[in-house]
Amino acid sequence: NVYQVTSSVVRHCSKLIYSKTDSKCLLPLLLNKLMISSSSGQPPEIPALIRKYLCHFLHGLFVINKDQFIDRKIKQIFSHYFLSYLQSDPNSSTNPFVLLVSPAFYETPNKYDCDVFLRVLDIISKQQLMIDESIPNVNKVLNFLHMLSSRVKYYYLILEATPILLGPLLSLFLRMGPPPSTQNCVVIIKKIFRKLFEANKSHADELPHSKLMPVIQEYLVSNLLNNK
Incomplete structure (x- = not known):
């Protein structure tokens, strides 16, 4: 055809x-x-x-x-x-956007597949994480981002994804209304943050020196990740 x-x-x-x-x-x-x-x-x-x-x-x-x-x-x-x-069809192998980034889920993806994965994260985080959209839609987008980050095995890709996701997710969190309508979104954001910070902490010696990242990390750990 x-x-x-x-x-x-x-x-x-x-x-x-x-x-x-x-x-x-x-x-x-x-x-x-x-x-x-x-x-x-x-x-x-x-x-x-x-x-x-x-x-x-x-x-x-x-x-x-x-x-x-x-x-x-x-x-x-x-x-x-x-x-x-x-x-x-959010996370299945028939979703074209999952198919697009799935090569990045391998242990050692090539540079092109890593670049595609990071560009997709950038587009989604800037285009779809708007709190003025319906909360159910935001929740689905967050679940999708969490699924992607969870399936990545190559740690350096998570390090590269951190500055792409950190700002939009933090901005989204700070603009959210009170629970219960946003409670599930907050839970997913915390899961994504935890994934990012665990990778960054484990490989801190490979990160470029930054005075800002430790401050942001400390704030998030103290105020978000430790709140049950």
Whole structure:
């Protein structure tokens, strides 16, 4: 089918079908036609095809570095699909966003897989952790982030993820309302913090010197992690 062939082309040849200087190059046309077009009037089988091949499209986009247009398209895809897939199938192997980062779960992932994992964390933490969204949605996003951090075996990836997640999670926590509606969110945030801090503490000698991180860590340990 068209999605199968096109997703393979995008995944393996994205740099060949994209040009910053050619507004009519093939890649943007394919994205706009197949991935980001309006769902109104689509044949009923299209959503399932998008879900099946979305991971391949994203892999093709992630290999194009430092391009503002591509970055916008990636964020647009996350904004369009991430929450809806999280609602229906949050952590399973059929979720395209789990498939996208799953190579980073190996003992020794390669640099590309680590970079994709960290960029995905960055996009999700900046785009989806907004307290003005519904608490159930925030709770699902936090569960997803906790699942990702829990499945990572390569400790250095957790060290790299710490500055990406720390600020958005702390900001979210400080802006939360009183329990019981936010209680589950707070529990998950604490679990993620604990995972981050355990890795950082175990490998402190490998971290760049920072005066700020120990202060933040002490505050969080004293005020969050030790509160049962």
